Amino acid sequence: xxxxxxxxxxxxxxxxxxxxxxxxxxxxxxxxxxxxxxxxxxxxxxxxxxxxxxxxxxxxxxxxxxxxxxxxxxxxxxxxxxxxxxxxxxxxxxxxxxxxxxxxxxxxxxxxxxxxxxxxxxxxxxxxxxxxxxxxxxxxxxxxxxxxxxxxxxxxxxxxxxxxxxxxxxxxxxxxxxxxxxxxxxxxxxxxxxx
Amino acid sequence: xxxxxxxxxxxxxxxxxxxxxxxxxxxxxxxxxxxxxxxxxxxxxxxxxxxxxxxxxxxxxxxxxxxxxxxxxxxxxxxxxxxxxxxxxxxxxxxxxxxxxxxxxxxxxxxxxxxxxxxxxxxxxxxxxxxxxxxxxxxxxxxxxxxxxxxxxxxxxxxxxxxxxxxxxxxxxxxxxxxxxxxxxxxxxxxxxxx
DNA sequence: GTCTATACTAAGATAGAC
DNA sequence: GTCTATCTTAGTATAGAC
Numbered sequence: 001x002x003x004x005x006x007x008x009x010x011x012x013x014x015x016x017x018x019x020x021x022x023x024x025x026x027x028x029x030x031x032x033x034x035x036x037x038x039x040x041x042x043x044x045x046x047x048x049x050x051x052x053x054x055x056x057x058x059x060x061x062x063x064x065x066x067x068x069x070x071x072x073x074x075x076x077x078x079x080x081x082x083x084x085x086x087x088x089x090x091x092x093x094x095x096x097x098x099x100x101x102x103x104x105x106x107x108x109x110x111x112x113x114x115x116x117x118x119x120x121x122x123x124x125x126x127x128x129x130x131x132x133x134x135x136x137x138x139x140x141x142x143x144x145x146x147x148x149x150x151x152x153x154x155x156x157x158x159x160x161x162x163x164x165x166x167x168x169x170x171x172x173x174x175x176x177x178x179x180x181x182x183x184x185x186x187x188x189x190x191x192x193x194x195x
Numbered sequence: 196x197x198x199x200x201x202x203x204x205x206x207x208x209x210x211x212x213x214x215x216x217x218x219x220x221x222x223x224x225x226x227x228x229x230x231x232x233x234x235x236x237x238x239x240x241x242x243x244x245x246x247x248x249x250x251x252x253x254x255x256x257x258x259x260x261x262x263x264x265x266x267x268x269x270x271x272x273x274x275x276x277x278x279x280x281x282x283x284x285x286x287x288x289x290x291x292x293x294x295x296x297x298x299x300x301x302x303x304x305x306x307x308x309x310x311x312x313x314x315x316x317x318x319x320x321x322x323x324x325x326x327x328x329x330x331x332x333x334x335x336x337x338x339x340x341x342x343x344x345x346x347x348x349x350x351x352x353x354x355x356x357x358x359x360x361x362x363x364x365x366x367x368x369x370x371x372x373x374x375x376x377x378x379x380x381x382x383x384x385x386x387x388x389x390x
Numbered sequence: 391g392t393c394t395a396t397a398c399t400a401a402g403a404t405a406g407a408c
Numbered sequence: 409g410t411c412t413a414t415c416t417t418a419g420t421a422t423a424g425a426c
Contacts, residue, residue: 012391035420244403
């Protein structure tokens with residue numbers, strides 16, 4: 001039999017996840033209480049346990065979902081072809097995706113140490129998979145002779161750190177649009193890899 | 196009359212600061228309790244209040260001291276001269292200083308949101324002063340005609356983000372020494388600014 | 391599915407003995 | 409200068425009524 005249509009469980013669940021995301025991003029996982037999350041949703045603290053076994057799972061599911069979406073989105077955006085074409089696409093993709101997922105990205109970088117060891121290992125695997133995407137592009141560029149790099153691993157980490165920085169200062173109301181920012185970064189990255 | 200030489204206040208104070216730094220860096224400000232800090236020092240929680248009015252001040256003093264040391268250390272290291280010479284020095288200085296102050300740097304980036312608004316404003320001013328050091332070097336390079344940059348502010352933030360990334364992955368036991376890492380970054384930064 | 395009530399633990403901070 | 413004891417508040421999580 002169909003679920004009672006007046007039931008609000010299917011509405012409440014996403015509200016819980018959204019409130020957790022917003023609050024964790026703003027105040028940090030450790031500083032946010034289940035009571036605060038409940039208050040944001042408009043239910044009592046006890047009711048949250050209908051949707052999550054505990055606070056840790058709320059954090060882990062948030063991060064896991066974000067990383068899965070990131071990897072899936074790149075798989076769809078990857079244009080293939082020459083390394084330089086892929087690098088260009090990667091830089092634009094990374095900036096665009098991160099800016100539209102500000103809170104999840106912020107949490108994924110700040111709250112790693114609040115994951116249990118098993119959950120941490122899982123997220124780390126996904127993060128490494130993403131780094132490998134960029135490193136493979138750089139390696140391809142080396143093989144093509146397009147890029148001259150002293151160290152592809154270091155360059156990968158340097159580029160990702162640089163791109164992530166955008167999230168900490170970009171404002172919709174700032175003097176540059178996302179596209180202008182992305183354009184400047186594409187150019188800086190190209191120069192940095194000697195392309 | 197001289198302070199009693201058996202008195203341990205002058206020993207305990209730095210122990211409190213060191214314990215707070217270590218614990219805040221490892222677990223995050225919000226997740227660390229005054230009791231944990233006291234346990235690390237080997238005193239009772241109440242005794243901490245002889246050295247700090249509250250937990251917030253412990254965090255703020257830590258960050259303020261770090262930023263002051265950073266700015267003072269650069270003032271001593273600044274070689275002056277042409278932009279390229281200064282940029283080279285800045286990159287090496289930033290990596291070396293950050294790697295020898297791992298915990299304080301980590302805290303200074305992660306715990307900004309746990310500062311009271313007044314304390315936050317103070318730290319932000321100092322952080323901006325440090326960014327201005329780099330931006331002024333880039334502007335000088337532009338004036339000299341050494342660098343070709345689309346945007347000195349963006350480039351400043353991109354370079355600092357890239358350099359800060361080193362702190363998240365560098366291991367003393369890794370395959371590269373600090374000097375090798377710094378060398379690779381100097382080269383990447385040079386290329387990125389079109390020098 | 392949500393509420394109230396509550397068990398249990400621990401937080402930051404203070405008072406007063408030693 | 410440090411300890412013990414304590415105040416007050418708030419945390420996660422559960423039980424059972426509705």
